[in-house]
Amino acid sequence: MSHGPTQSKDDHGVADWPGASAPHAPLPDALPDGRPWPRIVVVILPGEGDARDADTRASVTGQDYPNLRHTVCRDASEAGNAIGAALADPETDYVLWLVAGDLLAPGALAALCLEAVLTGAGAVAGLRVLFERGVHGLDLLGDPAAPRPDADDRSGCGDVLVSRGALLRLGVSERVTLPSSTELWSRLADTGIRLSRVGRPVLLRRCAAAHQTAPAGLSVVSLTDLGYGGGAGIAHRRLAEALALAGHSITHVRLADESPPAAAEWTDGFPRTEEAILGGRHDLVLAGNLHGATRGAGLIGRLAPAVPTALALHDLFALTGRCAHPKACPVIATGCDARCPTPTEYPQLAPDRIAGAYAEKRRALAAPLLLANSAWTEERARSLAPDGTVIARIQLAFPTGVFRPRDRAALRRTLGLPERDVLILFAAVIADAPDKGFSDLVATIKRVARPGVGFVAVGRLDDPGVFGLANLHAPGPIGDEETLAQWYAACDVYLTASRLETLGQTPIEAGLCGTPTVAYRATGLTSAVVDGVTGLLVAPGEGALADALEVLIADAPRRQRLGAFARMVLESRFSHAAAAVSLHDALAGWPGMPSVVSSARLRFRPEMLGRFAFAKGRHAGATGLVAAPSRPLVRRLRRAKQAVFGRGMPLWMRRALYAATLLRRGATRRTPAR
Structure with missing residues (x-):
């Protein structure tokens, strides 16, 4: 049902909002543990000039949140009284206030509240979409200890949901002038209240383009073995996309363009690639999934001392002599060597070369930053890496606007x-x-x-x-x-x-x-x-x-x-935003890259909005995820090979493929161009 919004629905980049049903599945009738949804009180503060408060009210009532109260205030005194009344009511669980004219994004309250319940956070922040006759950018609260901008936000705080207990500890009810988002975030941290963030838009804020600052970007090399196909390649591409949406410039480099995969076991030098990277005056190399082109760590060992290098642990190859997952290996605890029980499994390596590869990797890990994509990966990396290796936790990126519920x-x-x-x-x-x-x-x-x-x-x-x-x-x-x-x-x-x-x-x-x-x-x-x-x-x-x-x-x-x-x-x-935030936090905390510093707000390009399902201009998604289906003959040959040799590949077979590759390359070079 329409609530009669007065603004152009297209200005903020969210399709048919406010005034239409939120584009998400109905909320379950209770929290995951069976408890009822907490009560949220939303206070709408008076705006400036033509506040379009009907739009704001419509965005609140359109949340479809089951336990919601909201109050519209005519002046600062009413706002203070409304906050005080909410905090005096023991049935209030969370409070959020926003300025008339701003809009809550679809599904914002449920997303903020669920994260607060699952994490136990006293306050949860989400992304703001900054718009005025079009989207100018997005941002998210960052380091609460970082200096706030001189031109701080006006008093609205619609991007932060705060628990009643946290606000009582701050004494907010005693203030007539409510704090802005950045001020509140800083004060909450100073009080020791647990903070959390969600990587999706929760607030659409009207803000002139002249007041926005474009994100300052790095020059980043995204370095892979074969590119962006397959599981790890897809993950790495999405990380690169997240960095691009955060304002960074990305150069894509594939080692396979210089050396074929069949040569990986015997190749550790990529002179053209190294020259291009080192000569490109880049700020960062984001490397990952390299073992399809090389089994060694010499490349990382040469790049990392010259340019800051972060190595994404899509698997554990960087920490072992040759394997991607050591499982319950009896050897790795004392160091990988010829005793390796699985040298013919991908990524294969001749037994007599495993000890050297392992030692080389441990030397190379002194310089790069390792990026772990889960709590388990971080824990495993710390147990396998040499002392002094710097490891940080990140989130992977997923196109949440493509992967979404449907009919x-x-x-x-x-x-x-x-x-x-x-x-x-x-x-x-x-x-x-x-x-x-x-x-x-x-x-x-x-x-x-x-x-x-x-x-x-x-x-x-x-x-x-x-x-x-x-x-x-x-x-x-x-x-x-x-x-x-x-x-x-x-x-x-x-x-x-x-x-x-x-x-x-x-x-x-x-x-x-x-x-x-x-x-x-x-x-x-x-x-x-x-x-x-x-x-x-x-x-x-x-x-x-x-x-x-x-x-x-x-x-x-x-x-x-x-x-x-x-x-x-x-x-x-x-989301891509969550991944970009985690990458920023990892780099800002790494001494190897002092040029990245903490910020009170992290900023993103307008295109970030298109990665979410409710965006009017939703991103269509990527192609080329995996290789095309094999022909029936290829499938039969593969099954025959597995029946005779298993899924491993003997050393003689690997050498034969390598030799065939060299012969083909030689023949290609000798063939005159027509």
Whole structure:
């Protein structure tokens, strides 16, 4: 129902807001633990000139938040009285005040409140969208100890939700003039109140473009082995996108452009690449997923002393002699060497070279900053890295505007899926990879399979018949985010049997689409899935995944609640903005890069808004995620090779491929151009 807004709906970049229903699924009727939603009191302060207070009221009532009170004030005295009354009422849990003319973003109150409940924070801040005849930028409260701008915000504080207890400790009720966001944030920190932030817009603030400061950007090299395909490549591309949206200039560099993957085991020199990077006067190298082009650390060892270098730990390769995941390796505790139990598994390395590679890596880690993408990865990195290695925690970025809930029934008709079955989806670049727990996956699916329960396998799957299922839908590898998001959103539950994830991107993508996950309580999955909130985590063990699946198969309302909470929590924690903030914080706290300093507010380009689902100009998503599906002959040859040699690759075979690559390159160079 329209509330008669007076402004142009297009000015702030959010589609049909205010005055339309919020573009999100209905809120569950209670918090994840069953408690009722806390009471929030919103106080609308008088604005300046034509305040457009009808728009502000519409944005508040349009929140669809179930336990909300709001008051419109005509002057400062009324505002002080309203805040005082809210704080005197023991039923008040949280308070937020904003200036008439500003708007709460769709779903803002629920997102702020849920983060406060889950973290125990006394105050939670979110992004502001700054607009006036178009979007000029976005910003977010940063370091509360950093100097505030001379021209501080006016008294509105619509981007911060504060608990009643925190405000009572500050004595806000005694003040007639309410503090601005930055002042409040600083005072809360000084009082020792726990603070948190969500990486999604919560406030649309009217502010002239002349008052905005463009973010000051760095020159950043995004360095990978093969580019941005596959899981780690996708993660690295999204980090680079987050930095670009925060105002930085990105140069994309692939080592494979200088040396082919077949030469990785014997190549550690990239002279053209190194010359270009060192001669480019760049401020930062963001490196990650290099082992597809080199098994050594010499490149990082040469770059890091010359230009600040951050190494994203998409896996643990940088910390071992050769493997990406040491699992329960009996050797690594005393140092990797020829005793390595898996030298023929990717990334392969001849046993007699492992000790040298391990020693070289440990020397190289003295200079770069290591970026861990989950609590487990950070803990594991600290246990494996040499003393003195600098490690920081970051969030990965996900396109939350592409991975979003949709009309499930309509999607199933479009994709040719059964409309009434409970559909369980599993996905990976290589869906049948042993490291993804494929044997557990097969056993789990066979235990829950029956009429009315269907399955969807996304990714490379050479032998779908191994499941023995008549109701298995296998679209194969999917190369673009928009199509992949449709498959996630069409299903009821996401399943992974992996125990080797530094984070676990697929559970987050599924959750953003409103599809809860069942997974093991292991490794980085404990950061990707919030147990009982975005999905169910179970202790590794026979039948554990199947038992959890049975719970959700039988309980559609619970699936829907978990899916709704998953969307809210993961959008707040894994957006491009959240990733950019975490990268800034990591760099600002690193002595190796003194040029990055803490700021009272972190600023983003206007294009950041397009990464969210409610943006009018929503970003369409990326393509080229994975390689195209293999031809039937290639799949048969791959299965034959695995039957004879397993999934490892013997040294003689690797040498043969390397020799063939050198011969092809030599022939290409000798062929005259026509």
